[in-house]
Amino acid sequence: MTRSLVNGKAADSLSIDDRGLHYGDGLFETIAVIGGQPQLWDEHMARLQAGGKRLGLPEIDVTELYREALRVCRGQARAVLKIIVSRGCAQRGYRAFAQTGELTRIIMLADWPEYPQQYYNEGIRLRLCTSRLGWNAQLAGIKHLNRLEQVLARSEWHDPEIPEGLMLDQSGQVIEGTQSNIFIVRAGCLLTPGLLQCGVAGVMRNYIMNAACSLRISVSEMVLSLADVYDADEVFMSNSLIGIWPVRRFEASVYAVGPVSRYLLNSIAAIRQLTGDGP
Amino acid sequence: MTRSLVNGKAADSLSIDDRGLHYGDGLFETIAVIGGQPQLWDEHMARLQAGGKRLGLPEIDVTELYREALRVCRGQARAVLKIIVSRGCAQRGYRAFAQTGELTRIIMLADWPEYPQQYYNEGIRLRLCTSRLGWNAQLAGIKHLNRLEQVLARSEWHDPEIPEGLMLDQSGQVIEGTQSNIFIVRAGCLLTPGLLQCGVAGVMRNYIMNAACSLRISVSEMVLSLADVYDADEVFMSNSLIGIWPVRRFEASVYAVGPVSRYLLNSIAAIRQLTGDGP
Numbered sequence: 121m122t123r124s125l126v127n128g129k130a131a132d133s134l135s136i137d138d139r140g141l142h143y144g145d146g147l148f149e150t151i152a153v154i155g156g157q158p159q160l161w162d163e164h165m166a167r168l169q170a171g172g173k174r175l176g177l178p179e180i181d182v183t184e185l186y187r188e189a190l191r192v193c194r195g196q197a198r199a200v201l202k203i204i205v206s207r208g209c210a211q212r213g214y215r216a217f218a219q220t221g222e223l224t225r226i227i228m229l230a231d232w233p234e235y236p237q238q239y240y241n242e243g244i245r246l247r248l249c250t251s252r253l254g255w256n257a258q259l260a261g262i263k264h265l266n267r268l269e270q271v272l273a274r275s276e277w278h279d280p281e282i283p284e285g286l287m288l289d290q291s292g293q294v295i296e297g298t299q300s301n302i303f304i305v306r307a308g309c310l311l312t313p314g315l316l317q318c319g320v321a322g323v324m325r326n327y328i329m330n331a332a333c334s335l336r337i338s339v340s341e342m343v344l345s346l347a348d349v350y351d352a353d354e355v356f357m358s359n360s361l362i363g364i365w366p367v368r369r370f371e372a373s374v375y376a377v378g379p380v381s382r383y384l385l386n387s388i389a390a391i392r393q394l395t396g397d398g399p
Numbered sequence: 400m401t402r403s404l405v406n407g408k409a410a411d412s413l414s415i416d417d418r419g420l421h422y423g424d425g426l427f428e429t430i431a432v433i434g435g436q437p438q439l440w441d442e443h444m445a446r447l448q449a450g451g452k453r454l455g456l457p458e459i460d461v462t463e464l465y466r467e468a469l470r471v472c473r474g475q476a477r478a479v480l481k482i483i484v485s486r487g488c489a490q491r492g493y494r495a496f497a498q499t500g501e502l503t504r505i506i507m508l509a510d511w512p513e514y515p516q517q518y519y520n521e522g523i524r525l526r527l528c529t530s531r532l533g534w535n536a537q538l539a540g541i542k543h544l545n546r547l548e549q550v551l552a553r554s555e556w557h558d559p560e561i562p563e564g565l566m567l568d569q570s571g572q573v574i575e576g577t578q579s580n581i582f583i584v585r586a587g588c589l590l591t592p593g594l595l596q597c598g599v600a601g602v603m604r605n606y607i608m609n610a611a612c613s614l615r616i617s618v619s620e621m622v623l624s625l626a627d628v629y630d631a632d633e634v635f636m637s638n639s640l641i642g643i644w645p646v647r648r649f650e651a652s653v654y655a656v657g658p659v660s661r662y663l664l665n666s667i668a669a670i671r672q673l674t675g676d677g678p
Contacts, residue, residue, distance in 0.1 A: 124415060133412040134420065136403060136505050141413065141483065143546035144423030175547070176554050204420065207550075214546065214553040214577055226415050254533035254597075255569055258551055266545035267422035267493065268454070271486075272537055274493040275455050290534055298493055318533075 121195075125188050125227040138224055140206030143214065144265035146224070147171040147206075149323075151189075152361050153199040153229070154392060158189050160360065163323045168205065171262035176216070178223060180205055188227050198232035200361060206265070235362060239283065240385065243368030243377050246297070246357070248346075249273040249285040253295050255317035263320050274298045284357055286349070286370065289318050294344040297357050300365070301325040302344075305354035305380045310339040324358040331387055337380060354378035356385075363388045400474075404467050404506040417503055419485030422493065423544035425503070426450040426485075428602075430468075431640050432478040432508075433671060437468050439639065442602045447484065450541035455495070457502060459484055467506050477511035479640060485544070514641060518562065519664065522647030522656050525576070525636070527625075528552040528564040532574050534596035542599050553577045563636055565628070565649065568597050573623040576636050579644070580604040581623075584633035584659045589618040603637045607663055614666070616659060633657035635664075642667045 122130045139145035149168055152159040165182040172180045189201055204226040207216055251273035259266070273287050284297045295313050296302055301322040303312045310332050315321050332339040349355060355367035355375050364385045366377040377385075401409045418424035428447055431438040444461040451459045468480055483505040486495055530552040538545070552566050563576045574592050575581055580601040582591045589611050594600050611618040628634060634646035634654050643664045645656040656664075 126415060132415055134415050136405060136411055136413050136483075136507060138420070139550075141417070141420045141485075142427070142544070143550050144544055145547060145550050148421070175551070204415075206420075214549045216550060216554055228415060251537060252535070254535035254538075256531070256533035256548065258530060259533075259547060264547055265421070265423055266547045268424060268538060268543055268545045269535065270493045271418075271422050271424050271495060272454070275495055 122192055123229045125192060125225070127225050128184070128188055134224065134226065135209050137209040138206055139208060139210055139216070140204060140224060140265055144267070145175070145207045145216065146204060146265045147175070147177075148202060148204045148263055148265060150360060151201040151203065153193045153196050153201050156190075156193050156196055158193060158201050159392075160323050160327060161186065161189075163326060164203075164360070167263060167321070167323055168203070171264060172205070174258065174262050175207070175264065177205070177207055178221070180223065185225060185227070188225065192227055192229045196229065200230040200232060202228045202230065204228075204265070233361065235283075239362075239365050240389075241377070243366035243375065244284060244357070245282045246355070246367045246370040247277055247282050247285045248371055249276055249287050249298065251276060251287065253287050253289045253318040255290060257317055260318050261315045261321040270298045284365070288346070292346070294346060294349055295319045300357040300359040300362065302349070303328065303356050303358065304344065304349055304352035305378060306348070306352055308338070308380065310337050310380060311342055311344060311348070312339070313344045314341040322359050324360045324363065328358055328364070328384060328388075331384060335383065335387070337383075349373070354381045356381045363392065401471055402508045404471060404504070406504055407463070407467055413503065413505065414488050416488040417485055418487060418489055418495070419483060419503060419544055423546070424454070424486045424495065425483060425544045426454070427542055427544060428482045429639060430480040430482065432472045432475050432480050432511075435469075435472050435475055437472055437480050438671075439602050439606060440465065440468075442605060443482075443639070446542060446600070446602055447482070450543060451484070453537065453541050454486070454543065456484070456486055457500065459502065464504060464506070467504065471506055471508045475508065479509040479511060481507045481509065483507075483544070512640065514562075518641075518644050519668075520656070522645035522654065523563060523636070524561045525634070525646045525649040526556055526561050526564045527650055528555055528566050528577065530555060530566065532566050532568045532597040534569060536596055539597050540594045540600040549577045563644070567625070571625070573625060573628055574598045579636040579638040579641065581628070582607065582635050582637065583623065583628055583631035584657060585627070585631055587617070587659065589616050589659060590621055590623060590627070591618070592623045593620040601638050603639045603642065607637055607643070607667075610663060610666060614662065616662075628652070633660045635660045642671065
């Protein structure tokens with residue numbers, strides 16, 4: 121069974137000249153696979169293509185990626201699909217010859233992580249990271265391969281009871297988890313940090329914002345402080361694999377799994393179990 | 400002839416699971432090779448090890464790296480050696496299991512770039528990049544694999560007459576070139592930007608600062624504005640391969656190759672030609 125493809129061929133290695141390795145010059149997507157189908161495919165590809173434009177990559181052929189994705193996903197009840205697209209190989213130096221070069225496509229399948237059911241029922245413990253996110257408007261929002269800030273933040277703790285940490289930007293505003301986005305509920309409204317200077321605009325974040333709209337829950341992107349999180353009625357984290365994890369404790373603050381979190385969590389869970397086209 | 404080694408074995412490919420690719424989770428050094436010998440080896444290794452500490456990597460075995468470097472450098476009159484050290488392969492997710500994991504060592508040889516002699520005699524044209532450097536004190540100074548800011552800056556121009564661009568940080572202060580450090584001369588004193596929030600502390604930058612001291616030229620790290628560069632008596636760029644390139648023109652400003660640049664340039668050139676141990 122093929123678990124990985126490099127430029128369409130079964131392979132588990134890559135040229136050491138690849139710019140993905142040398143400079144992190146590329147993008148990635150991490151996608152839930154259910155019943156052989158990558159979930160929220162169009163949304164993942166929209167972000168990938170937006171990232172490609174931001175980095176000045178040649179057009180990414182998402183039809184080809186889809187064909188290759190289906191090849192490795194076939195027969196997988198539940199799995200994780202990771203797609204990496206880099207600017208390919210090039211001569212030495214930062215200068216890219218993008219418009220003439222060939223992108224590298226890597227498609228990898230991994231086992232589905234079995235998250236504890238209590239994360240969904242009771243919520244998770246969230247900690248505050250000291251590693252901060254730097255600002256760079258050119259790179260904000262996209263899912264590029266320069267992820268040392270997340271690696272450093274995730275290396276701050278080893279307690280297996282704490283599955284996620286919250287990251288602030290250099291000015292001390294709340295931005296996101298190391299591998300997830302954050303939402304808070306205040307007076308029935310859903311709020312999430314804007315990501316104009318840093319952070320990754322998660323596909324699940326976008327899905328939740330749209331779902332909230334259809335459910336007539338008010339949702340806004342705004343500047344959020346730590347105090348906003350401490351004082352929130354509800355807090356939850358999201359990404360494409362976990363869906364939604366309510367937060368039951370963040371530092372000294374304790375939260376119930378409130379009605380808005382529960383409502384959104386159930387809508388996502390329902391779609392995931394009942395159809396092959398959900399998140 | 401072996402041009403590349405991966406973990407000590409002749410190879411030109413790498414596992415697609417490597418964290419260097421997935422997150423840019425590693426470091427690199429670009430080293431001038433003269434007469435089969437990597438130049439400023441100890442200085443490069445000191446920076447590599449400092450970077451490893453910053454990223455929380457296991458101890459880097461520089462003796463092993465030296466042995467491997469000599470293998471690929473043997474018989475090379477002039478060449479470029481690139482060393483990449485990544486946190487190796489790991490399971491999915493940002494979390495690193497560094498202390499137990501095996502680092503990946505990649506050693507690659509490339510041809511020496513034949514820079515035009517006029518860059519040294521008359522100086523180069525330098526342009527101002529619009530891409531800015533974000534702040535992150537944890538990552539500042541070290542030569543890590545997250546280099547999208549440099550890639551974006553270098554993609555801003557295609558004029559082959561302009562070999563380098565100057566980058567500012569997010570607050571508009573002068574930091575460095577896309578692949579070099581900057582020095583200015585003002586009233587006989589050598590000044591270069593401090594690199595506490597961003598930038599790469601070049602091995603040649605350090606060498607020049609020490610050389611200036613021994614030559615009794617005053618040298619300081621400080622905050623430099625664009626106006627400081629425009630109004631400087633002399634400006635030059637440095638890195639391990641080029642040594643020193645005087646700047647003859649930066650935007651509307653024109654500079655002579657002044658006495659301090661010339662003096663430092665000649666000292667470096669002399670060492671490079673006369674011994675195998677110079678910069």
